[in-house]
Amino acid sequence: MKKIAEPTVRRLSLYLRFLEDFEKAGRSTISSGELARSGGTTSAQVRKDLSFFGSFGKRGIGYSTHDLTAHIREILGLDRVWHVVIVGAGRIGSAMAGYYGLRERGFHVVAIFDADPRRVGQALDDLTIADVRHLEADVRRLHAHIAVLAVPSDQAQGVAARLAKAGVRAILDFSTAPLTLPEHVTVRRMNVPLELEALSHALAAR
Amino acid sequence: MKKIAEPTVRRLSLYLRFLEDFEKAGRSTISSGELARSGGTTSAQVRKDLSFFGSFGKRGIGYSTHDLTAHIREILGLDRVWHVVIVGAGRIGSAMAGYYGLRERGFHVVAIFDADPRRVGQALDDLTIADVRHLEADVRRLHAHIAVLAVPSDQAQGVAARLAKAGVRAILDFSTAPLTLPEHVTVRRMNVPLELEALSHALAAR
DNA sequence: CGGTGCTTGTGAAATCGTTCACAATCTAGA
DNA sequence: TCTAGATTGTGAACGATTTCACAAGCACCG
CATH class of the missing domain: 3.40.50.720 (NAD(P)-binding Rossmann-like Domain)
Incomplete structure (x- = not known):
């Protein structure tokens, strides 16, 4: 697993919160722009941050809220107690x-x-x-x-x-x-x- | 007053604590190396940070704990309530x-x-x-x-x-x-x- | 008074992080 | 199937911060 920059880790933690809200609201996909707006950053920043997962966003569509949530939880080690x-x-x-x-x-x-x-x-x-x-x-x-x-x-x-x-x-x-x-x-x-x-x-x- | 970088402000805050200890201990001067050791950084970093005050350290000696404390307090706005x-x-x-x-x-x-x-x-x-x-x-x-x-x-x-x-x-x-x-x-x-x-x-x- | 040992101040280089810009790819609709 | 519109992924430019490296200054000592 590539080393993730400290500021990126912090932002992932923020994204996760918004993703959970989006998922609860029934949204199945989310774009980098939407995440950026929630988290007070830019869409380019969001995409760079998420590029640590390899590429699994869909061009023209965005990211699967469910998959992205799971990936971030895993990266942050939140898939365990x-x-x-x-x-x-x-x-x-x-x-x-x-x-x-x-x-x-x-x-x-x-x-x-x-x-x-x-x-x-x-x-x-x-x-x-x-x-x-x-x-x-x-x-x-x-x-x-x-x-x-x-x-x-x-x-x-x-x-x-x-x-x-x-x-x-x-x-x-x-x-x-x-x-x-x-x-x-x-x-x-x-x-x-x-x-x-x-x-x-x-x-x-x- | 020149704008001070965010990470520098944080470190000034740390330096201030050590300076107060040094002053209480009766030390009248302190070197960038000593401050660096207390604050978990490098002497070059300390000197760069302190260069915002202009140059008032003494080569060969270090900084006056008293003056440096006063300067940092002023920069951080701690000279008031x-x-x-x-x-x-x-x-x-x-x-x-x-x-x-x-x-x-x-x-x-x-x-x-x-x-x-x-x-x-x-x-x-x-x-x-x-x-x-x-x-x-x-x-x-x-x-x-x-x-x-x-x-x-x-x-x-x-x-x-x-x-x-x-x-x-x-x-x-x-x-x-x-x-x-x-x-x-x-x-x-x-x-x-x-x-x-x-x-x-x-x-x-x- | 000259040499030695420290230590500062600071340009320059290196590193790290962010922003830009655009080709590539996807969906939907005609 | 083709076009329009949206959005990703990423190299390259940029900007910020840290580290390097060394000349310059100061005190002490013989």
């Missing part, structure tokens, strides 16, 4: 645990951890908050693939290293600390202050 | 309201809104949840600059349009809906499912 653990049962961790959209897309939260003894044992949605001391054992037992890191920034590196050692190869990091991890661990950051600062810059720049 | 409103007092909205890393950096949450009558009037940290029906009036009265949009995706467009009309020119959007807004409104997205899908892709690609 991923086990997700959340570390940190504070506000962000709890919010993630209750994020309904995730389960729908195959991201099953199988455990949530916290270091605070007062929180350990409490129920959160259909989970019980586990003690972070058992992190490694639980991660292995539950075959967790992805971790959501929602701990204070000063603990992020330590917890991330433990997760990596326990076999987690993908981390969604809500902390603002830079993480040093083995090559094979993919990290994506949700850095709220950073995004606000980008907005601040945009506002200030005039 | 921004008024932030949060729309949606669900889990994500509440998490943002309680995120005190924000106040530290000059982002003052001045109001939080919700549409649910059961939530309106409740206390949340030092705020009282306001009725989203008063959104426009409150945004104007409080001189809100930035909005955090944490409402269900199907309501995002409607609320965003109201915010824009009330004068908000920067939105941090946690929904997954595509927003159509006037040119002069800057939007940054925090799309959790999208980031998880990028991780899923990375895991699946082998």
